Amino acid sequence: MSEPLAGAREIVDDLVGDRAAEWDRTGLIPDDVLRTLSARGLLCAGVPEASGGLGASSAANGEFTAFVGSRCSSLRSVMTSQGMAAWTIQRLGSAQQHAEYLPKLAGGQLAAVAFSEPEAGSDLSAMTTTIEQDDDTVVVRGQKVWTTAAHYADMIVVVGRYGSGAAAVVVPASAPGVTVTRVAQPSGCRAAGHANVTLDEVRLPATAVLGGGQPLMLLVTTALAYGRISVAWGCVGILRACLDAARGHARTRTQFGKRLADHQLVARHLANLLTSEQIATRVCEHASRCWDQGSPEMVVATVLAKQVGAVQAAQGAATAVQVLGSAAAHEGHVVERAYRDAKLMELIEGSTEICELILADHAVSMPAT
Amino acid sequence: MSMDQAVTAEATEQAITAFVSERVKAEVPADQDLFGSGLVSSMFAMELVVHLEQAFSVQILGDDLKRDNFRTIAAMTALVVRLRGGEKPADV
Numbered sequence: 492m493s494e495p496l497a498g499a500r501e502i503v504d505d506l507v508g509d510r511a512a513e514w515d516r517t518g519l520i521p522d523d524v525l526r527t528l529s530a531r532g533l534l535c536a537g538v539p540e541a542s543g544g545l546g547a548s549s550a551a552n553g554e555f556t557a558f559v560g561s562r563c564s565s566l567r568s569v570m571t572s573q574g575m576a577a578w579t580i581q582r583l584g585s586a587q588q589h590a591e592y593l594p595k596l597a598g599g600q601l602a603a604v605a606f607s608e609p610e611a612g613s614d615l616s617a618m619t620t621t622i623e624q625d626d627d628t629v630v631v632r633g634q635k636v637w638t639t640a641a642h643y644a645d646m647i648v649v650v651g652r653y654g655s656g657a658a659a660v661v662v663p664a665s666a667p668g669v670t671v672t673r674v675a676q677p678s679g680c681r682a683a684g685h686a687n688v689t690l691d692e693v694r695l696p697a698t699a700v701l702g703g704g705q706p707l708m709l710l711v712t713t714a715l716a717y718g719r720i721s722v723a724w725g726c727v728g729i730l731r732a733c734l735d736a737a738r739g740h741a742r743t744r745t746q747f748g749k750r751l752a753d754h755q756l757v758a759r760h761l762a763n764l765l766t767s768e769q770i771a772t773r774v775c776e777h778a779s780r781c782w783d784q785g786s787p788e789m790v791v792a793t794v795l796a797k798q799v800g801a802v803q804a805a806q807g808a809a810t811a812v813q814v815l816g817s818a819a820a821h822e823g824h825v826v827e828r829a830y831r832d833a834k835l836m837e838l839i840e841g842s843t844e845i846c847e848l849i850l851a852d853h854a855v856s857m858p859a860t
Numbered sequence: 861m862s863m864d865q866a867v868t869a870e871a872t873e874q875a876i877t878a879f880v881s882e883r884v885k886a887e888v889p890a891d892q893d894l895f896g897s898g899l900v901s902s903m904f905a906m907e908l909v910v911h912l913e914q915a916f917s918v919q920i921l922g923d924d925l926k927r928d929n930f931r932t933i934a935a936m937t938a939l940v941v942r943l944r945g946g947e948k949p950a951d952v
Contacts, residue, residue, distance in 0.1 A: 708905075
């Protein structure tokens with residue numbers, strides 16, 4: 492791991508310890524864990540040093556994201572939200588806004604990004620939240636759902652309609668008119684603080700508006716790009732945790748007079764898990780290389796990484812459940828959590844089907860080789 | 861516009877035209893509305909942003925991400941020339 496993230500894994504292991512199952516059960520990550528990681532810049536390690544961040548490359552941040560994901564997908568999910576908020580501010584914000592917000596995100600505060608609405612899930616072009624200019628203020632009205640990490644967030648980056656296009660606006664969670672209501676017992680990443688956010692005539696200074704006038708879907712695609720690469724690496728982490736648990740079990744558990752690993756049908760599961768982990772890792776590495784090189788291929792490579800990562804993680808977690816059998820068939824076991832968390836990864840940041848549509852569109856339009 | 865800047869603008873337009881035409885597999889006139897004609901998806905729009913940043917060593921942030929700056933090859937050319945405005949062309 493490159494220098495900006497030296498020691499980061501030890502910090503995470505120290506903070507998480509063996510508590511991920513408990514956080515999953517209670518649906519809460521302790522505030523001091525999130526604040527400590529935020530204060531060290533670790534929840535959005537890609538923020539440039541000039542903005543108070545660690546300036547990690549996508550490749551290094553990706554490997555770190557996978558590490559966190561192998562320990563606790565809820566925590567990794569909070570990281571994804573914080574990183575996506577920082578990336579959106581980096582991309583859409585002015586220099587003044589970078590200076591205003593980024594040091595906070597790398598310095599102890601927490602953030603979420605709100606896209607989905609009751610009638611705008613996969614079809615984000617249907618979103619109806621509005622950001623309306625009123626002299627030197629703006630008024631935000633709308634209803635956002637399933638906003639990851641909103642329960643913990645100090646600031647919520649809300650995407651909405653703005654004039655004839657779109658904008659994002661940084662909404663303090665404490666602003667009058669903001670109501671954050673937790674999603675009750677989500678099926679996966681249970682401690683990631685998913686919440687519905689109601690914005691009732693929220694008035695903010697116009698300086699809180701990031702960008703403005705971009706086509707809605709370009710803005711959404713831009714913001715989601717970070718979420719997708721982060722989720723993809725998180726899925727690599729899920730696969731690594733599953734592979735570790737499955738091979739550990741298969742090495743030590745004996746049935747019919749021999750180790751599970753020596754039963755061919757179990758051995759195939761192990762081979763498939765290793766294959767899944769390697770496939771997801773390589774596709775993520777490629778996408779991160781595109782990010783680090785500033786290649787336009789990053790756009791499609793990121794969707795591909797998310798698609799491959801989520802599908803492989805869902806399959807791999809199911810395989811690990813099968814290998815572990817009753818040993819993992821109880822709430823909170825690393826493989827049982829992975830099974831629920833991985834499936835959720837096929838639904839968020841562009842469902843498997845939406846990613847397939849994007850990739851199909853690319854296949855149709857790409858130049859001949 | 862000086863002679864050097866004019867040459868740079870022309871070369872920029874040619875380079876952007878080559879990239880867009882290659883991607884959409886069609887001849888694209890510099891003044892064709894890429895969004896209106898349905899040639900450009902949001903994914904491709906983002907590819908365009910990243911491509912321009914990489915190919916011309918510029919950063920396109922905030923207000924510069926407006927649709928109007930990407931509507932046509934001519935608009936993208938103007939954006940790149942403006943963002944490079946402070947610099948001397950590399951070949952002088």
